[in-house]
Every structure is written in C-alpha cells, then in structure tokens.
Amino acid sequence: MSTQVRHPIWLPAVRAPGASTFALLYAVESFARASVASVIPIQAYELLHDKQAVSLLYTFVALTGLSVTLFMPMLIVRFARRWVYTAGVVSLAIGAAMFLTDTLAGQLLGMLFRVMGASALSITLNLYIMDHIAKTRFIEAESMRMAWSTLAWTGGPTIGVFLYSHFGLWAAYGVVVVFCAILLALFWYFRLSDDKAIRPGVAKPTNPLANIGRFLAQPRLRLAWAIAFGRSCFWTTFFVYGPILMVSTGQGSLAGGMLVSAGNALLFSALLWGKAGRRFGARPTMAFAFAAASLTLFAAAAFGEVAPLAAGGCLLLTAFFVIALDALGSTVFMRAVRVHERPQMSAVYRTYLDLSELLPPLVYSVVLAFAGLGGVFATLGLFLAFCGWLTWTYLPKGL
Template identity: 70%
Template sequence: MATHVRHPIWLPAVKPAGARTFASLYATESFARATVTSVIPIQAYEILHNEQEVSVLYTVVSLLGLSVTLFMPMLIKHFARRWVYSAGAVLLAVGSLFFVTHSLAGQFLGMLCRVMGASALSITLNLYIMDHIRKTDLIQAESLRMAWSMIAWTTGPTLGIFLYSRFGIYAAHGAVAIFALALLMLFWFYRLSDNRMIAAGKTRAVNPFANIGRFIAQPRLRLAWLIAFGRSCYWTTFFVYGPLFMVITGQGELASGLLVSAGNALLFVAIYWGRAGKKFGARRVITLAFAGMSVMLFIAGAIGTAAPLVTAGFLLAGAFFTIGVDAVGSTTFMRAVRTYERPQMAAVYRTYLDFSELTPPLVYSVVLSFFGLGSVFATLGILTAVCGVVTWLYLPKRL
C-alpha cells in the first residue's frame, strides 16, 4: 500500500557507495583541515614566541587526543558511526570558535577540537571504506582518495595564510566552519548507514586496553601501524616545522603557506604510486618511498638554515616520496584486519596519527635544545630509514 512507503521517492536515486564517494568525502574534509594547517603553528608561535614551547603545546594536545581515539569504539557503540562522523565534522567547526579568541586557552581548545574531530572522521571513514570496497580494489581506491584531496591540500594552506594575513583571523577560521558544514551535508546526502547490505554500525564494547593487546599480538597489524606512523611523522614535521622554518629564516608567512601548498600539490602523483603498487607490489613501493624520504631528509638537515630555499626544495622532494606511502601504505592494515574486529582495531590503528603528532614535537623539543632547526629533519630521516628497513624485511611479498 502507498501508506507503507517510508522514504521520499528520490532517496533510492543515490548511487551505492564506491571509491568516488569516499574520495569526495575525504576531499571535502581535507578542505576543512587544510585551510588552517599553516595558520595554526604560526598563530601558536605568535602567542608563545618560542618554537620549543610550540612543540610542548602540540605534545599536550596529542596526548589528550590519543585518549579520545582509544575510546572511539565505545562511542561508536553508543551513538553509531553516522553520529560519530557527524560529531567529527561539528568539532572542526567548533574548534574555529576557540581559535578566533587568539589566546593560549583558545589555541589549546581549538587544537584539541581539531584533533578529536579528525580522529572521529578518520576512524569512521575507514570503517565505511572497508565495508564498501573490496580488498583487491583498496590500492586503487586509496590512491584515488589521495589524488582527489590534492586540490584541498594544495590551495588550502595558501588560502588560509592569505585570509589570515589579509582579512584577519575570523576570515581564515570562518572558512573552516563553512567547509565543515559542507562535509556534514555531503555525508548525510550519501546516507552510508542506510545500506542494508552492510552490517549495523554499532559494535560490541571492548576495553580499550584489551584492544591494544589484541592489536599488538598481530604482527601484520603492528607493521601496518609502523608504516602509517612513519609517513604521518613526515607530514606532521612538514606541516608544523616547515612553516616555522620559513618564518624563522626570514622567508615570510606567505612563503610558509606556499611551501605547504607546493608539497600538497604533489598529491596527484598518488594515482601513479597506486599503479606502481599494483604492478610491483606494496612491499617494494613502500620500501622505495621510505628510502627516498630518508635521503631527502638527511640532505635537508645537513643544509638547514644555511640555504632555506634549497632546504625547502628537498623537503618537497621528500613529500613526493611520502605520498607513495600515503597511496599504498594504508592497504596493509585494511587487508590484515579481521572483519569481526574492525572497529576495535581501527581505533588502535588510528593512534598512529596521535603518536605522530605527539612524538615528533616531544623529540624535537629535546633535539632543539642542543642543535639548530635543521636537526629536526635529520632526526626524522633516521626514523624513515628504520621504517624502510622493517618494511622490506617483514612485509609479505604478495601484498
């Protein structure tokens, strides 16, 4: 009977979720986060007037964000994925309200909202991807997702710096709120939770510490975490210390935004890295990418402040190789995780991002006590070299 129809007739017209669905969501989310990527460290430096104290601030925020990430499966159980994803988008917008106060407390709360929002969005989006994309198509889907985000990560940092320097703090962070609202609307338009062929978004609550134990007990998950941690440490360093490096060496705020945008402009090569991964295997591609990152970082560290623009050039070259790990690396987790424990293991896996925002500032704050700013890049080069060696030795050849 007509009275039994529960949905407007236009709803079934939405196409089933696929690689382009998640690429468009990630691209919109990237605009919301990329716009103030270069603004936040500069704003923190303006408030604290010391790069070492900026590192401490990032460390404290990352520690708190880590706690939220570990308890994410419980939030998903009680509120379902779609509400956790929506809350993530809202938190990005709320963070903007704190940032515009231009105070230490506002900076801290804004950064915390940003970290919590990114955590919620990342974990839930990965769960949706694993539900909808076949394992054999993951490399292609992930490389497409990275490539689509290129426009956001290329134009966003420069746009944010331009708005911040030309029109003020309200313009820069107001743009973030607009993009976050657009993300929320797009997500609900796709109605991912309405697909009845997919298991319900809710999951059994498990002690977060027990989840950590289960994760650590599986060698392939440990390796997937290390790969993600290594490449994310590069981006943390690039996004935070790249702009600081340009400002401190006298190149200016606009140059800092251009550096970050130029690095993100390289995201289009994710498509080619993905094809290479499909042809030659993830093990070879990831190892090559880490090796390239290490070489570029050691050279950048050796040059340091002696020739800032040359150092920036090698950081860009390092970004080219990092995108190779972006395009292929996450598939190592998606292929290894067991279906019945995806939410729990995805939450533990996501801690790579929290640790990559926590560990580098903590380590760099010590290193900077003894050496110049270039030492930051050399220190990171050691980590990426270790990641490359471990990947080559332990990642299965068939991947």
C-alpha cells in the same frame, strides 16, 4: 491508506557508495582541515614566541587526542556510526570558533577539538571504506582518495595564510565552518549504511587496553602501524616545522604557506604511486620510498637554516616520496584486519596519527635544545630509514 509511508522520489536514486564517494567526502574534509594547516602553527608561534613551547603545546594536544582515539570504538558501539561521523564534523567547526579568540586558551581548545574531530572522521570513514570497497580495490581506492584531496591540500594552506595575513582570523577560520557545513550535507545525502554487525546499544563495549593487546599480538597489524606512523611523522614535521623554518629565517609566513601547498600539490602523484604498487608490488615500492625520503631529509638537514630555500626544496622531494606511502600504506592494514575486529583495531591503528603528533614534537623539543631545525630533519631521516628496513624485511612479497 492513511498510515502508508511514501519515501521522497529522489531517495532511491542515490548511487551505491564507491571509491569516488569516499574520495569526495575526504576531499571536502581535507578542505576543512587544510585551509588552516599552516595558520595554526604560525598563530601558535606568534602567541608563544618560542619554537620549543610550540612543540610542547602540540605534544599535550596529541596526548589528549590519543586518549580520545582509543575510546572511539566505545562511542561507535554505543551510538550509530553516522552520529560519530557527524560529531566529528561539528568538532572541527567548534575548533575553528575557539581559534577565533586568539588567546592561548582558545588555541589549546581549538587544537583539541580539531584533533577529536579528525579522529572521529578518520576512524568512521575507514570503516565505511572497508565495508563498501573490495579488498582487491583498496590500492586503487586509496590512491584515488589521496589524489582527489590534492586541490584541498595544495591551495588550502596558502589560501588560509593569505586570508589570515590580509583579512584576519574571521576570514581564515570562517572557511573551515563553510566546508564543514558542505561535508555534513554531503554525508547525509549519501546515507552511508552502518555495518549490521555493529548495532548501537547492543554490542558490549570493549576495553581499550584489551584492544591494544589484541592489536600488538598480530604482526601484520604492527607492521601496518609502523608504516603509517613513519609517513605521518613526516607530515607532522612538514606542516609544523616547514612554516616555522620559513618564518624564523625571515622568509615570511606566506612562504611557509606556499611551502606546505607545494608539498601537498604533489598528492596528485598518488595515482602514479598506485600504479607503481600494482606493477611492482607494494613491498619494494614502499621500501624504496622510505629510503629515498630519508636521503632527501638528510639533505634538508645539511642545508638547514643557513639555506632555508634549498632545505625547503629538499622537503618537497621528501613529500613526493612519502606520498607513495600515503597511497599504499593503509592497504596493509585494510587487508590484514579481521572483519569482526574492524572498529576496535581501526581505533588502535589510528593512534599512529595521534602518536605522530605527540612523539616527534617531544623528541624535537630535546633536539632543538642542542641543534637547529637541521637536527629535526636529520632525526626524522634516521627514523624513516629504519621504517624502510622494517618494510623490506617483514612485509610479505605477495602484498
């Protein structure tokens, strides 16, 4: 019949999404973000010529990103999840274009679009994972996702700084656009299905403030947020103040990129930490990781700007332990959240990333007024020790 619709023969051949599907999507997304992870703070420092001003710039951007994150469930309810994911990819590309202006206004807009894009991608990808991966396989899937992103976070920052130093802005940020295009093509090829319980234009959008209240009323979700916030505070500090440590002490911008790349090369250890979590339990593994990370940060603080290479080595040890939290931390949230609340609670949970980019630079701007970068690392070490105590005291033994 002339009205019969025939689907292209390749469509049914696409495999059902599994852990490797989401690991691949996250790996490509990581390339799009990691390639300029060290370029952005260096570019901001060269525009502002002041470490405190850079901290304040990151604080403003994170505050704006927090607002976007809290309203993300309303977008997911209003539009199909696939379109929110697509908008996130496009936002990363637009942000790259803004950075090319090499102006303070362009820097601000570029960072804002980057934060908005990362927020949309993080929330929607987590929702897809919870829809398609069994709870008993969360630790395995998350450790695989971290491990597959190793290459991106290892080579990306150094490559980005190298392109920025030798070929200029167009080369560094052009890589972002290329990987955004690849990511968008892969995402639409996999044709990930939206949760049928969340139908665009039908469900009533919920109040972001009510979502926060509902989140705070659940102790397991609060603990999951605290664990994620602690580990994310380290990565914010590492990505921003690691390169600044190298540049401000005369080691050079390339050394800053190499430091970040070396730390990210350790992401492959997520597979080992995943096995440790399954063998010994998530609670003792994460509590140990927090304690060890706090000690190595105190060592980095002791070396500080007097011995920047030794301080950088201590930061690399800290990264190794924090990767355990990357591999295991999000499983606390995924196992605790109720199915019907996933979009709303995922958005509130995701605020750990926005607040980790907001609060540490704000606190550090005060610390830097009285102490050097060693004070920054010591402050973070104290906080991670507190997070370790929370994890050991309140996380259920059977997790």
